[in-house]
Amino acid sequence: EKAGFDHFMLKEIYEQPKAYRDTMMGRISEDGRKVVLKEIGMTLEQIQGIRKIQIVACGTAFHAGLVGKTVIESLARIPVETDVASEYRYRSPIITPDTLVIVVSQSGETADTLAALREAKRNGARVMAITNVVGSSVAREADDVIITQAGPEIAVASTKAYTSQLIAFYLLGLYLADKLETRDEKWIADVLTAMNQLPEQVESILDQAVVLKQVADSISKHSNLFFIGRGMDFAVAQEGSLKLKEISYIHSEAYAAGELKHGTLALIEDGIPVIALITQEELYEKTLSNIKEVKARGAHVLAVINAGHEGEVSKSVDEMFAIPRTLPLLAPALSVVPLQLIAYYASLALGHDVDKPRNLAKSVTVE
Numbered sequence: 001e002k003a004g005f006d007h008f009m010l011k012e013i014y015e016q017p018k019a020y021r022d023t024m025m026g027r028i029s030e031d032g033r034k035v036v037l038k039e040i041g042m043t044l045e046q047i048q049g050i051r052k053i054q055i056v057a058c059g060t061a062f063h064a065g066l067v068g069k070t071v072i073e074s075l076a077r078i079p080v081e082t083d084v085a086s087e088y089r090y091r092s093p094i095i096t097p098d099t100l101v102i103v104v105s106q107s108g109e110t111a112d113t114l115a116a117l118r119e120a121k122r123n124g125a126r127v128m129a130i131t132n133v134v135g136s137s138v139a140r141e142a143d144d145v146i147i148t149q150a151g152p153e154i155a156v157a158s159t160k161a162y163t164s165q166l167i168a169f170y171l172l173g174l175y176l177a178d179k180l181e182t183r184d185e186k187w188i189a190d191v192l193t194a195m196n197q198l199p200e201q202v203e204s205i206l207d208q209a210v211v212l213k214q215v216a217d218s219i220s221k222h223s224n225l226f227f228i229g230r231g232m233d234f235a236v237a238q239e240g241s242l243k244l245k246e247i248s249y250i251h252s253e254a255y256a257a258g259e260l261k262h263g264t265l266a267l268i269e270d271g272i273p274v275i276a277l278i279t280q281e282e283l284y285e286k287t288l289s290n291i292k293e294v295k296a297r298g299a300h301v302l303a304v305i306n307a308g309h310e311g312e313v314s315k316s317v318d319e320m321f322a323i324p325r326t327l328p329l330l331a332p333a334l335s336v337v338p339l340q341l342i343a344y345y346a347s348l349a350l351g352h353d354v355d356k357p358r359n360l361a362k363s364v365t366v367e
């Protein structure tokens with residue numbers, strides 16, 4: 001059932017190109033210019049009436065929501081808040097009938113996420129679910145449901161579910177942008193063209209897995225490291241850090257690159273690995289200067305960069321991993337893949353149970 005792979009996690013990492021295609025399938029118009037989400041029952045008037053969106057989820061699904069926030073805000077210009085589900089209910093969130101609450105859950109059974117959904121409905125909000133399981137509690141109770149077509153995910157560490165959730169957010173963002181006329185048709189069509197290239201681009205990253213195995217082998221000798229990035233790179237950094245902690249038990253922290261000098265830089269010492277994501281063109285110079293700061297203090301830096309930037313970045317880092325060129329907005333769907341592989345190979349190098357890490361369950365049905 002592992003289809004020749006040593007672990008479910010590796011199999012699921014390699015299933016991502018298919019998961020991307022399946023999640024997009026049937027949701028793009030024949031001419032490739034529009035997103036069609038028949039599963040959304042909101043009228044145009046209801047969509048125009050959304051004043052605020054709250055994205056609520058746990059763990060990796062929450063990290064997908066962090067990317068989702070940027071996607072929706074930049075495409076549809078609706079303000080988005082993100083909350084970890086276990087915090088949401090206890091902060092007296094302001095939920096009004098013109099709030100759209102989006103819960104994200106692979107399993108659709110996470111207790112805190114389900115409780116958040118119920119709290120939102122009690123307060124009169126419309127609830128949309130992004131979930132991988134048809135017929136799950138979350139899918140049954142939400143008003144609108146976008147099913148990610150990742151297929152069953154067995155490994156405790158979530159990989160293809162996360163990236164399929166990103167695809168769902170891209171589709172939703174484009175759908176809202178079209179309805180609200182915040183972006184024109186040509187622009188939307190261009191993003192869809194770039195999205196269609198993602199599966200092949202992921203394949204080309206997977207072809208370079210052996211490079212990442214070497215990176216992971218050297219990381220596995222350390223007990224501490226940092227992931228840094230700005231904007232969506234910071235969101236992906238948080239996911240990369242969680243993945244590594246969860247299955248390799250190596251401590252890491254994800255930091256907004258510009259925030260380092262407000263305290264954390266004190267922890268940078270000779271030889272400490274820093275994984276820096278630098279895919280967002282607008283923030284490129286800024287992140288590069290943060291990389292130089294950690295490098296000057298002895299960090300060993302691996303930079304995840306856009307192909308074509310090797311020349312400029314090579315002087316400031318120790319190692320580079322280039323992802324294929326895409327739109328900045330779509331980069332998370334590529335840049336997370338090397339981080340998943342690093343986590344996998346680090347866990348493997350340390351001899352841990354990759355698919356069933358200690359203390360964790362696949363589906364957390366207790367609060």
Ligand code: M6R
Nearest residue numbers: 059060061105106107110157158
């Ligand atoms: O099934 P869900 O998406 O609601 O699960 C949420 C988290 O428990 C889950 O993403 C967890 O963080 C993963 N084990 C991370 O890999």
